[in-house]
Amino acid sequence: MSTKINKVLAVLPKGGEAAKQPDYLVCVENALGLREWLEKQGIKYVVAADKEGPNSEFARNLPDSDVLITTPFHPAYLTPDLLAKADKLQLAITAGVGSDHIDLEAAAKKGLTVAEVTGSNVVSVAEDELMRVLLLVRNFVPGYEQARAGEWDVPKLAMKARDLEGKTVGTVGGGRIATHLMKRLQNWDCKRLYYDRHEKKPQEDLGVDWHKDLDQMLGECDVVVINVPLTEKTKGMFNKERLSKMKHGAYLVNNARGRIVDRDAVVDALKSGQLGGYSGDVWYPQPAPPDHPWRKAPNCYMTPHTSGTTLDAQKRIAAGTREMLEDWLKGKPFPEDFYIVREGKLAEQYQ
Known part of the structure; x- marks a missing residue:
C-alpha cells in the first residue's frame, strides 16, 4: 500500500562557496539533490539550516511535516517536546549514519519509523x-x-x-x-x-x-x-x-x-x-x-565533523535518502539494517 507524503522537511547546513560545486549535495543550497524530484511528486520540500530554539525554521515547520531529514553533521535535535508537537510526522531519516540526535525512545513510543542510510559513509x-x-x-x-x-x-x-x-x-x-x-x-x-x-x-x-x-x-x-x-x-x-x-x-x-x-x-x-x-x-x-x-x-x-562527508559519501547519502523516500511512497520496506526504530521497536544495538 502506498503512503501519502505532503511535506518533507530537511535540516541541512549552509554550503556557501562549497555549494557552487554541484557534487556538494549535503547543504541547503543543493538540498540533497531532491528538490526537483520531490516537487514533481507534488510534495512540498522545505530545507532549512536554522535549527536552534522554538522559533527556528526547524521548530516552526516540524508540526505539519510528514518526513524529517536530518544529518549527524548538522544535527537538529528531535526531543520529546518537539516530537509531541509533530502530529503528522511518520518518518525520520538520517542522511548519513548515527541517529543519536533523535530521542529514539520517544520516537518509538510515538510509533515513528527512524532510519538511516546505513553504509553510506x-x-x-x-x-x-x-x-x-x-x-x-x-x-x-x-x-x-x-x-x-x-x-x-x-x-x-x-x-x-x-x-x-x-x-x-x-x-x-x-x-x-x-x-x-x-x-x-x-x-x-x-x-x-x-x-x-x-x-x-x-x-x-x-x-x-x-x-x-x-x-x-x-x-x-x-x-x-x-x-x-x-x-x-x-x-x-x-x-x-x-x-x-x-x-x-x-x-x-x-x-x-x-x-x-x-x-x-x-x-x-x-x-x-x-x-x-x-x-x-x-x-x-x-x-x-x-x-x-x-x-x-x-x-x-x-577536526570538525567531516570524516563522513567526502563528495563520494555525499553521493551515496543523497542516493540512499531518495531510495528510502521512493520505497516509503510505494509502501515498500527498507533494507532491514537501515531501521533504527521500526513499528515502535528499537534496533538491537540501541536497546
Whole structure:
C-alpha cells in the first residue's frame, strides 16, 4: 500500500562557496539533490539550516511535516517536546549514519519509523580513521606545525615518532566501519583486535582476534579506535577509570560520537601522558564552542565533523535518502539494517 507524503522537511547546513560545486549535495543550497524530484511528486520540500530554539525554521515547520531529514553533521535535535508537537510526522531519516540526535525512545513510543542510510559513509570514515592512526603514531602534526612556523628540530619530532608495524591496534565495536578499518590494516604487519558483545564473522574472516573483555583488550593496545554507536550504555564509556586501563602513552581515535568519551577525562589523560594522543572529528555539542578544551589540549588533533562527508559519501547519502523516500511512497520496506526504530521497536544495538 502506498503512503501519502505532503511535506518533507530537511535540516541541512549552509554550503556557501562549497555549494557552487554541484557534487556538494549535503547543504541547503543543493538540498540533497531532491528538490526537483520531490516537487514533481507534488510534495512540498522545505530545507532549512536554522535549527536552534522554538522559533527556528526547524521548530516552526516540524508540526505539519510528514518526513524529517536530518544529518549527524548538522544535527537538529528531535526531543520529546518537539516530537509531541509533530502530529503528522511518520518518518525520520538520517542522511548519513548515527541517529543519536533523535530521542529514539520517544520516537518509538510515538510509533515513528527512524532510519538511516546505513553504509553510506563507511569507507569514508574508515579511511579517515586509518589516517588518524598514522598521524598519531608518526607524530605528523607537530612536524607540520614546525614546518609552517619556519622551525627545524628533527630530534624533537623523532623522539615521539614510531612505526605502525609491530604495534597492536584494537577497535571498540566490530561493525562495518571497524571491519573496513581492519581490512585496510591487514598488510601493515600489526596485531589487530576487536571488542564487541558478539563475535563477528567478517572480523573472523580477516584474522582479527575477538576480545569479550574490553578492559583486557585496552591493556594490550598501542592504538584504540572507537567504533560503537552512542547509546545510554556507551555514553561516557571512556571515562577516567577506563582510560586508566589503556597502556600508558597509547593513542585513542574517535570518529564515533563525542559523548562516548568523558571530555575532561581525555584532557587530563593527555596532560598526564596516560594518553599519548587523541584524534577525532566528533564533539559534544556540535558545533563545538570556541572554548572547548579539546581545541587546545596537548597532543589533541581534532577536526570538525567531516570524516563522513567526502563528495563520494555525499553521493551515496543523497542516493540512499531518495531510495528510502521512493520505497516509503510505494509502501515498500527498507533494507532491514537501515531501521533504527521500526513499528515502535528499537534496533538491537540501541536497546
